Amino acid sequence: MYNISAVDYNRVMIHDDHDSICITTGKYAGTIITYHKVHLIESTDGKDPILSFSYDVEESENESDELVSNDFKMYLGELIEHILWSAVQDDNFKIGNINASNPDTTKSINK
Numbered sequence: 001m002y003n004i005s006a007v008d009y010n011r012v013m014i015h016d017d018h019d020s021i022c023i024t025t026g027k028y029a030g031t032i033i034t035y036h037k038v039h040l041i042e043s044t045d046g047k048d049p050i051l052s053f054s055y056d057v058e059e060s061e062n063e064s065d066e067l068v069s070n071d072f073k074m075y076l077g078e079l080i081e082h083i084l085w086s087a088v089q090d091d092n093f094k095i096g097n098i099n100a101s102n103p104d105t106t107k108s109i110n111k
Contacts, residue, residue, distance in 0.1 A: 002026075002075055004082040014058050021079065028075060031060040031067070035080055053080055 007025065012032060014020040020034040036054040043049055055076060057067050066072060 002078045004075075004078050006082075006086065009079060009083075020058055021083070023079070028060070028062060028066075028072065031062060032058040033076065034058055035076075038080060038084070051077055051081060053077070 009024055010022045011019040012022045014032060014034060018034070020032050023029055023031045023033070034056045036056070038051070038053040041050045041052055053076070060067055062072075
């Protein structure tokens with residue numbers, strides 16, 4: 001629906017421990033969001049999996065009602081989907097939590 005590409009966003013540092021995303025084009029340009037938990041939930045009825053995520057809006061010039069709209073949420077869903085697929089294609093991702101207390105974090109491996 002939105003045809004998101006790498007030119008539509010930049011990674012920025014708002015917090016010291018993780019990246020945030022600055023939307024650079026379109027209706028939500030200038031909006032900075034931070035994704036938190038991102039889950040891929042398998043469908044029980046044989047349909048496509050559901051991408052679930054939480055986020056915070058760090059900065060935006062958009063009206064608050066625009067930032068809670070279904071359109072904005074759909075945009076953020078497609079944005080995180082693009083970010084995740086790009087990471088897989090670039091072989092630049094880790095599986096698990098990335099912190100010192102999690103010894104199960106695994107770097108992606110090309111097969």
